[in-house]
Amino acid sequence: PVGGGGLFTTTEDNLRLFKLYADGGVWEGERILAADYVEMAVTVQNKSSDWEREAGVGKEYSHGYGFQIWRCGQYDAYRGDGAMGQFAIVFPALDMIIAMNETCKNCIDQILYTIYKMAGRIHNEVLPENPQASARLAKRMQRLSLAERHYHPDSPIVPMINGKTYTVKNGGFTLYASFES
Numbered sequence: 135p136v137g138g139g140g141l142f143t144t145t146e147d148n149l150r151l152f153k154l155y156a157d158g159g160v161w162e163g164e165r166i167l168a169a170d171y172v173e174m175a176v177t178v179q180n181k182s183s184d185w186e187r188e189a190g191v192g193k194e195y196s197h198g199y200g201f202q203i204w205r206c207g208q209y210d211a212y213r214g215d216g217a218m219g220q221f222a223i224v225f226p227a228l229d230m231i232i233a234m235n236e237t238c239k240n241c242i243d244q245i246l247y248t249i250y251k252m253a254g255r256i257h258n259e260v261l262p263e264n265p266q267a268s269a270r271l272a273k274r275m276q277r278l279s280l281a282e283r284h285y286h287p288d289s290p291i292v293p294m295i296n297g298k299t300y301t302v303k304n305g306g307f308t309l310y311a312s313f314e315s
Contacts, residue, residue, distance in 0.1 A: 142220070143216070143220060143235075144235070145233050145234060145235045146233070148214065148220065148221065148222040148233040148234075148235070149222055149231060149233035151214070151222065152213075152214060152222035152223075152224050152231050152233065153231055154166060154167065155167075155172055155175065155176055155203070155212075155224060156224045156226065156231055158172050159171065159172040171201075174200060174201060175200045175201035175202070175203050176200050176203050176205075176212045176224075177198075177200055177205075178197075178198030178199065178200065178205055179198075179199060179200050179201065180198065180199040181198055181199075182195060182196055182197070182198055182199045182204075193207065193243055194206065194207055194242050194243050194246050195242070200212065202214060206223065206246060207246070207250075208246075208250045208253075209225050209227060209228065209250065209253055210225075210226060210227060211223055211224060211225045211226070211253075212224055213246075215242060219234065219235060219236035219237060219238035219241070219245070220234075220235050221233070221234060221242075222234075223246070223249065225253055228253060228256055230253070230256065232249060
């Protein structure tokens, strides 16, 4: 994919990547990213204070930017986010990472404010087990499913052009697909 667009990642991959950042670049005891790189990546390298006004995006894009990582407005958190609600958020002080994929456009502020509200209720104490609530959650989790993605990694014209040879003697050449049946 072209940098800055077209890449789709799974929720699990987003979680793994931001777990790597949360652990300072170390994965299962092995250093993957240099510690100084991780520090710079998750801290402000570009203030982005005018970006909200200039780009017409939410306030959550005005707290600074590291290396492909946005700073959040609360909890000293940072996040990576992509089109249509692909993102992961790290809350270092809470030892918490949230990763999600959803279909959403221009709604990062509402999502993050809801998450911040939830984060404000987190305590570092172990709660007693609630068997009834656990059983209800397990039952609900079995019923949940994700709709099929509308994303397709290959162009619809691949079957029409795969294995063929084209020679251009003069002028240009463009391949395009007609989506009419």
